[in-house]
Every structure is written in structure tokens, then in C-alpha cells.
Amino acid sequence: MEKHINKAKTLIEAIPYIQSFRGKTVVIKYGGSAMIDEEIKAMMMQDIALLKLIGIEIVLVHGGGPFINETLHRMNKESKFIDGLRVTDKETMEIAEMVLSGKINKEIVNDIEKNGLKAVGISGKDGMTLKAKKKIVNGIDIGYVGDIVDVDTNLITCLLQCGYIPVIAPIGRDEEGNTYNINADYAAVAIAGALNAQKLVYVTDVKGVMEDINDPKSLITLMTVNEAKKNIESGTIYGGMIPKVECCVSAVEKGVDTVHIIDGRVEHSILLEIFTQEGIGTMFK
Template sequence: MKSEALQASVIADLVLLSCVGMRIVFVHGGGPEINQWLGKLGIKPNFLNGLRVTDASTMEIVSMVLVGKVNKHLVSLINKAGATAVELSGIDGHLLTARPSPNSEQLGFVGDIASVDPSVLRPLIDNYHIPVIASVAADKRGQSYNINADTAAGELAAALGAEKLLLLTDVAEILEDRNDPGSLVKQIDIKGVKKMTDDGKIAGGMIPKVNCCVRSLAQGVKTASIIDGRLQHSLLLEILTDEGAGTMITG
């Protein structure tokens, strides 16, 4: 989504899928934009196991960027492309209730999801509107937390009983050999992906993606796919073709 051309292509594909009858929920983060704003303030981004370390100052930037900028921009693009998008965050309608991460001493205001209440989404989805959800949430006391967007998407997919969870990335999908782009794993089950993780073949920012796929599958989502969003029309290829465009994980 860093490329404006690819961004427009992804949005057009989302709108097309909505027009042919698919009910879509769009969950987003905003890592590059957050990094840009942190850089303007002289704050160096810091990550631990693929998760952004989020102190109080960083949390303010995360909320401002995800809710105030990226969300509005994506909603505008979808509306211009001919669908009806609705701007939301995990805080709205108690959609997501957060709790501190078990590693909160190291990660700061990075949250896990304690509960999901999708009731605010159902009338939107039933009318084929596209909810666009920024991955921030609050705990029961109102403290805001930075939620990994893939984690948020996985938990929402499970709560909604989604057919598919699709994670678009800006890196290659799951590879048998991380140094060989041609070693794409097209399909794998939970047992296989856990073994790859244990063997060190899945590492860094791919770990939260794989973990959220496994959790969503365990909660009833039929399939979960990790897709390289830099590939033109990868979303359509994954959904509408037998060959697909990424790594599909099955239960």
C-alpha cells in the first residue's frame, strides 16, 4: 500500500468483490506512515518480535495516524471507487476491548484483544457497506492500546464467522527457504506451519501473521491466506482462481 498505483488497484479490487456480492471487512494498520511521523519528531521506531514498542508518546502518534489519517484516506478512496465505506476503529461501539500484552513491560501500550463485539458491524455488512477499521482499541478503563492489525483482523474474522481471512503484506509470503523467492509454500496446514516456525523458517514480522491465522482457524474461520500485496491484483487472484496468489493455511 506504499505505492499509490498499487493502493488504487487494491481498493478497486475490494470494490469489485463487494459489487459481486462478497461482504468485506477491511482492517488496517499504518506502519510506514507511523514511522514517518515518528521520524519528524526524532523518535526512532523500535520493534520486538515484529510488534511495535509503544510508549505513551508513540501511542499518541499511532492513534493520530491510524484513526485520523490513514482511516479517513482509505474510506475516501473506497467511496470514490463506487462503494460505501464506513470509518471505524476498535474503540467504536466496543468493537474491540483490549488488555495489556503479557510483555507489556517491554512493549508498552501494545494490547491483546480481550473480547470482540461485532454487533456494530453486522448491519453495515448486511447492507454491503465496507467497514474500514483502524487497529486501535481501549481497555475497560478507557486506556488506548496499539493492536497489531493482523491480530485484530484475525479476531474479527473469528467473531464474524468469516469464510476467509486475507492478510496483505509488503513482503514475500511463507517461503520454504527465506532466501529463495521461488520457494513459495502455496498451501499448508496448522501442523505444518507450526513446524516451520519451530524450525526457524518463519521469523520476524511473519510470526504475528502466522499466529493470527492459526488462532482464527482454531476459532472456525475456514481458510487464512497471507498474500504479497505488491503483486498486481493479488487479492482477486487469491479469491477467484484455483492457483491463488499467496500461502493458504488450513485447519
């Protein structure tokens, strides 16, 4: 009985968090170990199910993880390079799309549905959701890699209103019907911005932004957009962390209230971030 009463108290502690976030939109960029480790993945899907059940509008954006390379390898598709940049030719794009839209996307849908909630897997082609154009890097055409030029939120909104959790593969389409691979982190920014989301959560394999990468206690829990920009300039944020943090900054500037980098390797990381005072990662606002 004692045990049960304590559990009831835990539920009661959630009241203010439920009140704050009910009816709000949270975009989750799902990636890293949390996509591969079956146990962690199952817990993340439970978190998503709970958030949806208590009235939060969840939109999931995923990347391809290591699966695209695996399949390219298996299909003996070799990569071309121009000036050191890997090129996504038509066949590579087709294989990437098969993996993103036909494997990962539908697996996530299935994993959510194991918790009794209904998800719908779409790509940016569906309902012309992600309008893209070819990305030119340093004047070099690297093939079917695209930037988002517009997000049509009608399909996402339609699915939310019908009670579904939209799961989005980062694939776009231009007006001629060409298909483009989109960086999932950027896709999440564009989608969260277009939806005027309350939160954007990056599920990653790092604890967040650290003052000193060797000191686990140096996690920065809250950073303003201005601080982030200064930290990039000063070199405190460096290397692979820069594009991630730039996404966070960009999302806040597009109107997202708060953006979070959390460690997907921690059990129930999303719930911990949203339902505790301190959170577990770095929050940008």
C-alpha cells in the same frame, strides 16, 4: 468484437467463484507496499469494490505503516525505551491514534469510495468494538500497547447489513476508557474469528511461505495448520515469518476456513488469490 467476446468469456469463468463466495465474509489485513504505492493501492481498492459488488462481505483491517513514525518524528516526539523495549506513552498513543484513525483510515475510506462503493472508517473504540487490556511483555509495562480481550461484532454487522465496507483501525479500549494500540495482524485474527469469516487475507510484501527463500519457484501454495506448526518447530519457517504464520494458525483455530498470505506488490493480488484455482500466495487451512 473478438476481443469483447474474450472478455465476456473471462466474466463467465468467474461464475463458479462468485457462487462459492457470495454472502461469505472475507477479512483483509491491508498493509505493506500496497498501502504506499499509489497505483497498487488503486488496484487493490478496485479488487475490494468488485468483491463487495458481487456480494462478498468485505471487512478491512489496516495498520499504520511508516506513517506513525513519520508523524512522531515531525512532532519531535522522542521514543522512550525500557530494557530495550519501545514505550508507547500517552502522547505517543495520541499521535498514533491521530495517524491511524484520522489519516490512514479515512484515506482508505476515500480510496474505496472513488470506485463508487461506500465505506465507513471506525476504530475499535467505536461501538466498543475492540475491548483491550494492557499488554505486559516480560513483566515490563511498555505503555498503551494492548491485547484484544473481546470483539463486539454488533457495529461491524450493522454496517455490513446497511451495505457499507467497514474499515477498522487497530485501536482498542479498556473498561476505564484507556486507549491502546493493537498489532494489526492480531486485530485481524480476532475480528475474523469473531465474525466467523470464511477467509482472512494478509496483504504483505512477500510472495508467501517459501521452501527455499532464494528460490522463487519454491512457494508453498497450501499448508495445513499442523504442517505450519511443524515447520516453525523445525525452523523451515523462521524469523519475521513466524508471527505472521502464527496468526494464520490462530485464525484457522478460531474457525476461519482459510487464511492467505499474498504478495500485495502483484497487481490485483486479491482477485488473483480468490478468483483463480492456484491463487498466488500461501493458503492455510
